[in-house]
Amino acid sequence: MLGKTANGLFWMYRYFERAENTARLIETGQRIALTRLDAGDDEWVSVLQSAGALTDFEAEAEGNPVTRDEAVDWLLRSGANASSVLSCIEAARQNARLVRTALTGEVWEATNATYMTARRILARKVSERDLPETLRTIRQHAALVRGMTLGTMMRTEIFNFARIGTFLERADSTARILDVKYYVLLPSAGAVGTSIDNVQWETILRSVSARGGFRLEYGAAGGPLEIAEFLILNKRMPRSLAFCAETVRENLLHLQQDIPDPLPSLDLVDALLAECLSQDIGAVFDFGLHEFIETVLAHLARIARQIEIDFRFYE
Amino acid sequence: MDVKGCDMENTPYFDEMWGHDARLRQPYRQFHDWFSEEDPARLRAKQREAEELFRLTGITFNVYGRAEAEERLIPFDIIPRIISGPEWSRLSRGIEQRVRAINAFLYDIYHRQEIVRAGRIPQDMISGNDAFLPHMIGVEPPGGIYTHIVGIDLVRTGPGDFFVLEDNARTPSGVSYMLENRETMLQMFPELFARNRVRPVQNYPTDLCRSLAACAPACAGDKPVLAVLTPGIYNSAYFEHAFLADQMGVELVEGHDLRVVDGRVAMRTTRGYQPVDVLYRRVDDEFLDPLNFNPDSQLGVPGIMDVYRAGNITIANAPGTGIADDKAIYAYMPDIVEFYTGERPLLQNVPTWRCSDPDGLVHVLDNLEDLVVKEVHGSGGYGMLIGPTATKRDIAAFRKKLKARPGNYIAQPTLSLSTVPIFSRQGLAPRHVDLRPYVLVSPEGIKVTPGGLTRVALKKGSLVVNSSQGGGTKDTWVQED
Known part of the structure; x- marks a missing residue:
């Protein structure tokens, strides 16, 4: 191609x-x-x-x-x-x-x-x-x-590039929503349990079409910690960071089959999964939710740039 | 419905459905039976449906000369143009003969120039011609073919009178419309094709692929790699380039996807550079190679001409073929056909006056009201004068241009172009048409696709069929014998 x-x-x-x-x-x-x-x-x-x-x-x-x-x-x-x-x-x-x-x-x-x-x-x-x-x-x-x-x-490389584009963009979008609203998910936000928080949490879930999925996973009891976990680490939620990164990885693996040299972009996705998306949500909050999201966004930008190079998008 | 709608009164023109005397001609008999039983409201709905189909599939062309590149549909008319089997076999023999002569002519003028030595064409018509490409002198194109794809523009003035208006020997366009028009008719009126035995055109992409592969250079493997070279998505015919690449199952490339690697032209794939054997280019000669031609070209491939001269790629059509469809050379076509085939030309040329010739100029200036004057290097219906329909002021303005640069123009009598009915709001109405059949040339032979593209001037009385000037298209049927 x-x-x-x-x-x-x-x-x-x-x-x-x-x-x-x-x-x-x-x-x-x-x-x-x-x-x-x-x-x-x-x-x-x-x-x-x-x-x-x-x-x-x-x-x-x-x-x-x-x-x-x-x-x-x-x-x-x-x-x-x-x-x-x-x-x-x-x-x-x-x-x-x-x-x-x-x-x-x-x-x-x-x-x-x-x-x-x-x-x-x-x-x-x-x-x-x-x-x-x-x-x-x-x-x-x-x-x-x-x-x-x-x-x-056909499930050829054509399909792989379509999927990689879709899921990198989606990961970016979910990360940006979290980046803007991270403060309402922080335990120190003070106003825990008030109606404003409920509305804000609902906003986040609506922004990623995830209210139904969230209820299925956590029942009615879910709070900010669970929302963060759901959007960042859940492997079944099709807009979570972990799900998107995993899908990008699968498609790169498929492309790798026909290429003798290891793809640097695949290494970068592996690094994102290992360093950011394989821990529990407690560790994420310990690290700092805001800093964590910034790190993920930087990873995503690096991956997109490397894909351009690996597959000769430009001269 | 009343098939002789209000507009089908006798006209001085030959109508392909009704002849000169309003008697239904044989090729249209079956169609006429079907049509007369159709409800006009249903047909009008079908006409709209056709437009929807075209819009959805994106069969559009971009209009030049507008601030914003605008995509437009070429209007499609649902009344087919029908050619009988015997009519077609006469025509296609003439087309084959002409194309054979064009290839022989190109070989000759880029080698020994026998035709000039024989005194049949003046030397300066060749070497002084802008379309003559000195880079091609002595070059052997793979398979000996110069014009792999030709579109001969024909017009008709009577039952047996066909004239060649133009030989498109560079990069003839419009074949995608021929294919999509048929596809649309098949979808909308399947019952018509059950009744009429219409020769298929759908094999064109496969034939094109096979024909191009047969011209591959010696260095190609068993399965030559083909690609279509487009100037890009802003080109007026981009849709067609993508369509043909898609139908042939080959890559659609732009200049910046290609580069010369190890003496071959190669395309940049996700896995590195892959050599191309045959390039079906839809980029003009001038822009093909910034190292050899226009240095500012962003559309070409630096060094491709050197690879070509070394015999390591096939360029279709070959560079320099433009001289064969040059409007100044056109006047010599009867001589050219006779010189190379030893036969009398089967297709007629339109009488042509060259304004570079002093006697010709005088005649043209005296008869501007009756003539069609064309720019020698113009195309697409731009920059021409149609005397009989032009205003006094247009003619006066044109006269000035003509006197200033006579060598730039040729003139022809206004032909009484045949008409074919279109489906207008009032019913059937005669409109002028031309025909562009498509011809494929390879060492394995010459193949003329039955039919071609019928262009129709939708405006009453108009003789200009170009899509850029408000023309439309029709499906063209050639009947089985």
Whole structure:
């Protein structure tokens, strides 16, 4: 496979994953804003932060305070925001065109349909009333691409790069959500057990579509420690850091089979798993949750860079 | 439905369905029976459905000259253009003859130039021609083939009158539309294909793959490695490049995926550099090799011409083939066919005046209102004048350009292009068409795909069929004998 193709696949799926994650963050923000009586626009600051879009947003807003409308628009459809849902879908489709020959007809058509739909429903500012329907449509289309990918693609290296892109992005997203909200999970946060905490914890779980899974694992008794454990170390939770890292590893192992020299990127993933994701949650808190998340984010960035080199994405 | 819609009154043009005298022609008989029983509302729905199918599969082209690269659909018309078996066999014999002559001509002008020595073409038509590539002098292309893929543009003016308008010997495009048009018709009207015996076109990608592999250089293994070279996703025909690579199951590469490694052209894969044997390039000569041609090209491969001259890669079509479809050389095509095949040309040329020639220029200037004037190196319908439909002001402006650079233009009479009905809002309506059949050439022989791409001018009375100028396409049927 061409290095360029591997690159295109990696980014196509990264962008789709990012679009979906951003859509989910908007949904969470909206939900929290509606259910909190004292709802100000603070929640949107942390949503923007989790989406990695706050700095650019503030630069664009030129000192004006964050409002709900502007935050949603920025995250959903702003062309100036490279991580907006629309920008991501456009970038995913652009990459898909680049790697058209590596995709099945079904995946390409699902991608193209997603793009055409997104362009249509995000052509104008989305009103608060239409927001749930809009987000639902985007989620359904993202699911269609994923479904066609799982259902029609050969399990060759093409599939491996698609998965690696998806799960590196997902790990990044989960880590960023934790990075923004880590303080509400700290035992020293003081206000343990108050309703604010419950809302904040719920925010975190919603941001990764994990409320149901969390209840299944921990019942109704789960607190901040368990949430952190669930999102970081749980091997069955498809958005946890451990699960994502493990999936990236499996796909790299598959690629390694055809390559005589050991892949440096595989070593880096092994290091991430061994150093960060094989301990118990107590050790993570002892180390410091914030510092731990920063370490993981640095690992993820290194892995992504090494994959570019190992598979000759660029010259 | 009433098949002779309001617009099918007698016109001075030959209609391929209704002839000159509004009597249904034989090839359309079956189709006509089917069509007359169809509900127009259902057909209109089908027309929309076709558009949806095209949009979803992404069969688009990018429009040049716009601020934002915009993807557009080429409009598709659901009424097929039908050619009878005997009509086609005459045509394809003529096409084969012409393509054989073009290859022989290219070999000759890059070697001994017998045709110039024989005085059939003036020396400066060759050596003074921008499309002549001195780098190709004395080069032996693998398999002796210059034009692996040709698209001959034909027009028709009467039952038996076909003219060659242009020989596309560089990188003819549009074959993906031929294939997708058929695919769409098969999906929408399966019953039509059960009734009509239409010769298949779907083997084209397999034939292309086989034909290219048969031209592989000596250094290639049993299974030659093929690749399609595209200028990239912003090129107007990117969809087609991806489509063909996908259909052949070969890599789609850009210049920066390739480099010369150990005397071979190799592509950068996830496991290192892998040599390519045959490169189906959709990049123009000028941009092919920044070391040998345009030094600013980002689209080519530095040094590929040296590998080519050493015989270690096949470039399809060969560099320098542009001289064969040059509009100034076109006028000599009847001589060229006769010179190399020893036969009378089976396909007619359109009478052509070269404005570089003083007598020609005078004639053209005197008759601008009746002529079509084209730029010698132009393509895609840009920069041309269609006298009969142009305004006085257009003609005056063109006259100035023509006088300033006469050598830049040729002129031809306005042909009475045949029409084929399209499905318009009011029913059937005649529109002008042309035909581009696709030809594959290899040492194993010449293969003409039955049919080709029919382009249709959708605007009433218009003679310009180019997609960039509002033309559409039709499925083209060749009937089994």
